[in-house]
Each structure stands twice: as structure tokens, then as C-alpha cells.
Amino acid sequence: MRWLRFRTGGHEAGRGPARVGFVHEGRLLEVDLPDSDCLLGVIRLGGAHRRELVKQTVSAAGGREGIELESVRLLAPLDPPTGDVIAIGRNYAEHAGEMARVSGTAAERPTVFTKAQTTINGPYDDIIIDPKVSSQVDWEVELGVVIGSECRDIRPVEALDHVFGYTVLNDVSARDIQYDWGGQYYKGKSIDGYCPTGPWIVTADEIPDPGNLELTLRVNGEVKQQGTTRDMIFSVVELVSQLSLGQTLRPGTLIATGTPPGVGYARDPKEFLRPGDLMETEISGIGTIRNRMVASDPGIYRSPREPGR
Numbered sequence: 001m002r003w004l005r006f007r008t009g010g011h012e013a014g015r016g017p018a019r020v021g022f023v024h025e026g027r028l029l030e031v032d033l034p035d036s037d038c039l040l041g042v043i044r045l046g047g048a049h050r051r052e053l054v055k056q057t058v059s060a061a062g063g064r065e066g067i068e069l070e071s072v073r074l075l076a077p078l079d080p081p082t083g084d085v086i087a088i089g090r091n092y093a094e095h096a097g098e099m100a101r102v103s104g105t106a107a108e109r110p111t112v113f114t115k116a117q118t119t120i121n122g123p124y125d126d127i128i129i130d131p132k133v134s135s136q137v138d139w140e141v142e143l144g145v146v147i148g149s150e151c152r153d154i155r156p157v158e159a160l161d162h163v164f165g166y167t168v169l170n171d172v173s174a175r176d177i178q179y180d181w182g183g184q185y186y187k188g189k190s191i192d193g194y195c196p197t198g199p200w201i202v203t204a205d206e207i208p209d210p211g212n213l214e215l216t217l218r219v220n221g222e223v224k225q226q227g228t229t230r231d232m233i234f235s236v237v238e239l240v241s242q243l244s245l246g247q248t249l250r251p252g253t254l255i256a257t258g259t260p261p262g263v264g265y266a267r268d269p270k271e272f273l274r275p276g277d278l279m280e281t282e283i284s285g286i287g288t289i290r291n292r293m294v295a296s297d298p299g300i301y302r303s304p305r306e307p308g309r
Contacts, residue, residue, distance in 0.1 A: 001054070003165070004028075004200035005039055005075040008067070018075055022054065023200070027066030029057050039077055039201070040252045043148055043164050076122045077167055077201045078146065082252030084114040085195060087142075087171060088239060089185070091258025092231050112243070115171070115256070116190035123198025123289035127172060129275055130296035133191060134174035137273040137293070140259035141217035141225050141281045143210065144169035145236055146201055147253040151244050159240035162249070165201040166210060168289050169256050170217070170281045172196070175265045175272070196281070196291045197254075207285055210236040214284040215260055219277055227260025 002023040007016050020039050021030040031053060033041045042050060089111035121127060129137055148164025171189065178188025207213070210229060217225035229235075234242065239257060243249060264271035273279070275295035282288040 001203045001206065002200040003039060003042060003203065004077055004198070005079065006072040007075065008072055021067070022057075023069070024054075024058055024061075024066065026069075028069055028072065029061055029066045031057050040082065043146070043251045046149065074123050074199045076120045076197050077199075078197065078252060078254055079120045080117040081120065081254035082147075082250045084116055085119065085254045085256055086243060087113050087115055087189065087256040088234070088258040089113060091233050091239075092227060092260045093233055094227075094231065094261040111185065113185040113189065115186075115195050118192050119172075119190055119195035121193040121196040121291070123168070123196060124291070125193070125196065126292050126294045127193050127196065127279075128296050129273065129293050132296075134176055134188075135272070136175040136265070136270075138173045138175050138264045139217055139219065139224065139273065139279055139281075140171035140173060140263055141215045141227075141283070142169045142171050142256045142259050143213060143215065143229055143236070143283055144197055145210070145240065145255040145257060147240070147249045147255070148204070148251055150248060150250050151240075152248045153246065154241055154244045156237045156241040159237040159244075160204060160210075162240060162244075163204045163210075163236070164251070165203040166207055166283075166286055167197050167201045167254075168199070168281055168283045168286050169195065169197045169254075170279065170289065170291065171256050171259060172273075173263075173265075195256075196289055198289050199287045202286050213286070216280075216282045217262070218280040218282075219273070221278075221280075224264070224271075225260050225262035227262075229257075231260065232258065 005018050005020055019030050021028045144167040146164045147162055149162050151162040172194035174188045174191055177184055213229045215227050273293045275293050277293045279291045280288055
């Protein structure tokens with residue numbers, strides 16, 4: 001099942017309150033909740049109550065066809081998630097190798113860091129590039145894992161029982177801040193709007209094997225990253241189990257599980273995003289998000305693309 005947040009009126013016209021719904025037989029059905037703009041409420045219901053909510057919503061719709069997906073503006077499915085986004089670095093062997101080559105440091109196990117809640121952005125919303133903040137904005141396609149029930153110190157065999165679902169995530173990164181400020185992962189990863197997600201959350205029952213998904217990222221139609229979750233050093237099962245060690249994961253926690261090779265920072269020459277660039281971030285079985293890079297001040301960007309930018 002695909003759960004999502006939306007506004008009516010289409011992408012441009014949608015200015016009303018956020019609403020929550022799910023896709024049923026190709027149409028969008030809105031759910032009736034006290035906190036109707038918050039998908040966290042659906043997640044916190046738990047499986048049995050959530051199934052009853054779906055049953056009641058479908059029954060109440062009767063013969064009505066629901067809402068056409070094309071007529072609504074899709075929003076980030078979790079905004080905000082529970083706490084900051086928990087992110088995993090260097091979790092694909094080839095990407096770990098390319099970053100070690102460029103940075104001169106190697107990691108024996110994936111790096112765990114966080115991205116601020118204020119990075120959350122919509123699946124089709126613009127991303128601001130401000131040269132006062134960063135001139136090295138990079139892309140990272142990642143599988144997002146949404147925790148569905150509270151867990152702590154769980155065994156790997158129990159991990160997927162605590163997953164609500166999966167979403168597409170782009171860990172947009174300011175590399176000059178990330179590395180030149182003395183290894184400031186949090187700051188370099190936490191610029192406002194630098195975590196577009198969506199277009200929805202696909203529930204775990206529809207993706208029984210998160211270790212067999214294809215990831216692709218394109219910039220202006222050109223494939224920059226292509227990989228599979230089979231190449232993860234630590235699988236979703238292992239990540240959820242390890243992250244829960246001594247740390248409570250609550251419903252609505254969002255985990256970014258790492259990226260395959262092909263990031264701009266590791267290319268020779270380096271490549272970074274510029275205003276006007278269109279990123280398409282895609283994961284098989286989930287969907288595609290599309291985000292346009294726009295200038296904070298269009299007048300700043302008048303020169304042609306510089307080499308390596």
C-alpha cells in the first residue's frame with residue numbers, strides 16, 4: 001500500500017491544508033484522522049488499527065472513485081519525521097572506496113550521522129542553491145526506511161517486524177561544508193530542503209526483500225548513479241538491529257541507508273549541481289522523485305557552467 005500526504009489543486013495550485021491518504025485501485029482515498037495532516041498518526045496506530053482504518057475508508061468510499069493522483073500536489077510523506085533523519089555513510093562498498101580515494105581516509109564500518117528535520121523537502125519541490133552557503137552541492141540516491149513500532153536492542157531476525165515501509169530519499173550534501181569545516185557531516189548534510197523524499201511510503205508488506213531494489217539517479221537525464229541494495233555492506237535488517245542497540249527507535253523514525261557510487265564529489269573532474277539542473281531519484285518498486293535546483297538569487301548565476309562544477 002502507498003501512503004502519502006497531499007494537497008488538492010495540483011502541484012502549482014495546491015495551497016490548502018495538508019491531507020493524508022492511501023492509493024487504492026489506482027485512486028487516492030483520504031483518511032479521516034484527528035491529525036489528518038500527519039502521517040505519523042497512521043504509523044502510530046499499529047497494524048491492526050491501521051487495517052481497520054483502511055477497511056472503513058474503502059467502505060465509506062462506496063462506489064465513489066476517489067481522487068485522481070494527477071489532480072493533487074504530493075508532499076513529503078513524513079514532515080517532520082520522528083527526530084532528525086538517521087543517515088548511514090559508506091554503506092556501499094564501491095562508494096566507500098571512491099570516497100576513501102578522494103578524501104584519503106577509509107572507514108571500517110559505515111558512518112552514522114543525522115540530518116536536521118528542516119532538510120525534509122517534497123518529492124517534486126525545488127531545492128535552493130545559495131553560493132553564500134555552498135558551491136559544492138552534490139547528489140545521493142538512497143533507500144529511506146520508516147520505523148513502524150518502537151524498538152530497542154532487537155535481533156536481526158526481528159528487524160523487519162518493526163519497519164512500516166520504504167520511501168525514495170536524496171541525501172543532498174554540501175561537500176565543502178562536509179569536509180572543509182573539519183568533518184562537519186551534520187552541518188554539511190543539514191541545509192534546509194536538502195532531503196527530498198517521497199513520492200509516498202510503500203508499506204513493508206509490498207517490499208518483502210529490501211535487499212533487492214535498484215537505485216538510479218539522473219541529472220538532466222544523464223545517469224549519474226546506478227546500483228542495487230544487494231551491494232549494501234550492512235543490509236536493512238542489520239542497520240535497524242545495530243541502530244537499535246542501546247538506542248530506542250520510535251515510530252516515524254526515518255533512516256537513510258547509504259548511497260551507491262557515482263556521486264559528483266568523487267568524479268574526476270568533480271561535478272556539482274547548478275541552478276536549473278533537474279535531479280531524478282528513482283528506486284524500483286517505490287517510485288521517482290524529481291527536484292529542480294534553483295538559485296537563491298538568479299542574478300548571481302550569469303556565467304556558463306565552469307569546468308568541474
